[in-house]
Amino acid sequence: MLNVFYSCIKSDLKTLQRKRADWVYPIVFFLVFISLFGIGLGFDNQRLIAASPAIIWITFLFITLSTIDNLFRREQEEGTLSQLVLSPYPLWWLLLAKSVVFWLVACLPLILLTPVFGIIMQLSSQATAALFLSLLVGSPALALLGVVGATLTSAMPRSGVFLALLLLPLYVPILILGESVVVELQSAQSVHFQLALLGAISVFALIGAPHAAAGALRAALDD
Amino acid sequence: MTLAIKNLSHTKGNKALFRHIHFDIKPGQRVLVQGANGAGKSTLLKIVAGLLSSDKGHITYQGHPLHSELAQYFNHMSYLGHQNSLKKSLTPLENLKEQLCLANSTVTDFQINAVLETLGLTTQKHQLCETLSAGECRKVALAGVMLKNKPLWILDEPFNSLDKDSYHKLQAICQQHLGHGGMILLSCHMGSHHYEGCHVVQL
Numbered sequence: 001m002l003n004v005f006y007s008c009i010k011s012d013l014k015t016l017q018r019k020r021a022d023w024v025y026p027i028v029f030f031l032v033f034i035s036l037f038g039i040g041l042g043f044d045n046q047r048l049i050a051a052s053p054a055i056i057w058i059t060f061l062f063i064t065l066s067t068i069d070n071l072f073r074r075e076q077e078e079g080t081l082s083q084l085v086l087s088p089y090p091l092w093w094l095l096l097a098k099s100v101v102f103w104l105v106a107c108l109p110l111i112l113l114t115p116v117f118g119i120i121m122q123l124s125s126q127a128t129a130a131l132f133l134s135l136l137v138g139s140p141a142l143a144l145l146g147v148v149g150a151t152l153t154s155a156m157p158r159s160g161v162f163l164a165l166l167l168l169p170l171y172v173p174i175l176i177l178g179e180s181v182v183v184e185l186q187s188a189q190s191v192h193f194q195l196a197l198l199g200a201i202s203v204f205a206l207i208g209a210p211h212a213a214a215g216a217l218r219a220a221l222d223d
Numbered sequence: 224m225t226l227a228i229k230n231l232s233h234t235k236g237n238k239a240l241f242r243h244i245h246f247d248i249k250p251g252q253r254v255l256v257q258g259a260n261g262a263g264k265s266t267l268l269k270i271v272a273g274l275l276s277s278d279k280g281h282i283t284y285q286g287h288p289l290h291s292e293l294a295q296y297f298n299h300m301s302y303l304g305h306q307n308s309l310k311k312s313l314t315p316l317e318n319l320k321e322q323l324c325l326a327n328s329t330v331t332d333f334q335i336n337a338v339l340e341t342l343g344l345t346t347q348k349h350q351l352c353e354t355l356s357a358g359e360c361r362k363v364a365l366a367g368v369m370l371k372n373k374p375l376w377i378l379d380e381p382f383n384s385l386d387k388d389s390y391h392k393l394q395a396i397c398q399q400h401l402g403h404g405g406m407i408l409l410s411c412h413m414g415s416h417h418y419e420g421c422h423v424v425q426l
Contacts, residue, residue: 007325
């Protein structure tokens, strides 16, 4: 069981190492997009500093969503998804491996870049740390829900907008909690509650999402 | 070890693809599915492979209904569809290793190399699959089916885009598989004179 998990992750990472455009462009896009807000609103503007956690979180949502959709669509085109279904191993386990890869590729680089955004947006070091922490705790839920959405829409061609419509409402609680971590910490209040809730959503997604994705993928192939 | 298909019917939209299909596959037997384009050959193979569910009818493997023991069935079956299911940015060797791991087959590097050599893919085994021709990719996919070493093979037009030499080699490999008590269900529209004496399902 563990062997196949590692093997899936290893070969997916090898694929992505050779297809750098798939994950490097979203990172560059993230940098440019957020800098545009700074240029548009003026970097020394108090409003920008107040709005920047929300800006970063929302951009993060969109970019992870579109990256996961892209990666999934390629697998669909190459026909490797049916190999997963035809494996004697449980499908949810294999999709959990995929989710780990998607998190490593679509979320982790952006999270590691948050200190850079902190500097661009002139956030205090405390706010940057809060942003980093909230993204780290909340992003597994984003990636896992993204995989459920991508499997659900995998039978539809060009489903990008539909996928966003489907998933963004589910992302709202995560967004609210993630942002409130930053806001509360800026006003020097305890954020244990928000982080715990965000972590709970991630754990819940970790347990439920792979099973939901497995069901969705079986149904999508059985059209 | 018998695969039995009883009274299978399937409709797509309003169109009935096939009705009341009956056949058995026993060890050492090969069944050929024939029919015009759009007759539902691929759909039938996908249903038997457990990828689609049929509207009516039963499929049993070793006496058990297919959907009750799907994981067990997948342990005994390898399916190759129209698509080769290869990752373009991996080499044939990497692709095969991943597929074999997914299929729960333990195969040594020596065996993989031997099969690749039989199919004339030795020089291509370290090239990325996106640089290979359609025929070469097909051969890599077929090598995967052989190496998985499952008793039942379900092959959808397996010999598309192969040259004559590889075609004959693969026919010989199929015969060998049948000789070892394997079962093959395949669809094909050309070269039916190679399948004399095998059961034909006409859609």
